[in-house]
Structures are given as structure tokens and as C-alpha cells.
Amino acid sequence: MKRQTFRLESVLRVYELRKQRAEMDLRIGSRKLNEIDAEIEHLGAEIARVADLVHTGADRLSVAGWIACYRKTELLDRQRLEAAQRRVRQVEVIAKLEEERKKWTVAEETLLSLRHAVETGNRAEAAKAEQLLLDETVLRRAIQQNPDSPDFE
Numbered sequence: 001m002k003r004q005t006f007r008l009e010s011v012l013r014v015y016e017l018r019k020q021r022a023e024m025d026l027r028i029g030s031r032k033l034n035e036i037d038a039e040i041e042h043l044g045a046e047i048a049r050v051a052d053l054v055h056t057g058a059d060r061l062s063v064a065g066w067i068a069c070y071r072k073t074e075l076l077d078r079q080r081l082e083a084a085q086r087r088v089r090q091v092e093v094i095a096k097l098e099e100e101r102k103k104w105t106v107a108e109e110t111l112l113s114l115r116h117a118v119e120t121g122n123r124a125e126a127a128k129a130e131q132l133l134l135d136e137t138v139l140r141r142a143i144q145q146n147p148d149s150p151d152f153e
Contacts, residue, residue, distance in 0.1 A: 012111045019104035026097040033094060036087045043080040047073055 050073050054061070061069070 008111055008114070012108065012115070015104055015108040015111060019101060019108055022097060022101035022104050026094065026101055029090065029094045029097050033087065033090045036083055036090055040080055040083045040087065043076050043083060047076045047080070050076070 050069050054066075054069050
């Protein structure tokens with residue numbers, strides 16, 4: 001067997017960089033999702049505050065106050081629904097990014113496995129060549145020490 005050279009180092013480097021880029025994009029996407037979740041939580045808390053204001057101060061609110069509370073609640077609810085829709089889209093984006101990262105990870109692992117196989121084969125081939133040299137050296141010494149022996153003819 002002939003020693004092989006692993007010539008795919010540049011391809012492996014590209015795969016590593018693309019995997020790192022996919023991981024970075026995934027972190028950014030996850031951060032955006034967390035921000036959207038925080039926004040939804042904040043809007044829910046705002047709606048709860050307005051509802052609490054209506055329930056606790058119902059006798060103190062004027063008609064204009066009731067209308068303002070209604071409009072504020074309507075606006076907050078619309079914003080919360082829009083944020084929920086953005087969240088659904090962001091979850092889809094994150095799923096695609098996870099698939100992309102997985103694809104590059106598998107490609108990188110495949111090349112690493114190939115490189116390991118090449119290196120293992122090269123080590124085995126080197127050990128075999130070294131053993132042949134050692135056997136040849138032992139045989140030469142034996143022949144030099146006893147050239148008339150019938151075992152070597």
C-alpha cells in the first residue's frame with residue numbers, strides 16, 4: 001500500500017469556517033428569539049397593568065379614561081400579536097439555521113474521519129515498511145555472520 005496525502009485541508013478549513021458561521025448565525029437568531037419573547041412578556045405585563053387599572057379604579061375613571069384604557073389595551077394586544085407572529089417566523093428561521101449548522105458539522109466530521117483514516121493507513125504503512133527494513137537488516141547480519149550456511153541459499 002502506498003502512503004497517501006490528505007489534500008483536503010483547505011476544504012476542511014472552509015467547512016470549519018462555514019460551521020462557525022452557521023453557529024454564529026444560530027446564536028444571533030436565538031438572541032433575536034429571546035428578545036421577541038421578552039417583548040411579548042413585557043406587552044403582556046403592560047396589558048395586565050391596564051386591566052388592573054380598570055378593575056381597581058373603575059369608579060374613578062371618566063369616559064375618556066375608559067376609552068384611553070380600551071385603546072391602549074387594543075394597541076398593546078395588536079403589538080403582542082405582531083410579536084407572536086414574528087416569533088413564529090423566527091422559530092422557523094432558527095430551525096433552518098440549525099439544519100445548516102448540522103449539515104456543515106456532518107461534512108466537517110466526514111472529512112475529519114477521512115483524514116483520520118488516511119493518517120491511520122499511513123502509520124500502518126510506515127510500521128510495515130519499518131518492519132520490512134528491520135527484517136532485512138536482521139537477515140543481512142545473519143548472512144554476514146554465517147555465509148556458508150545452507151539455510152540462506
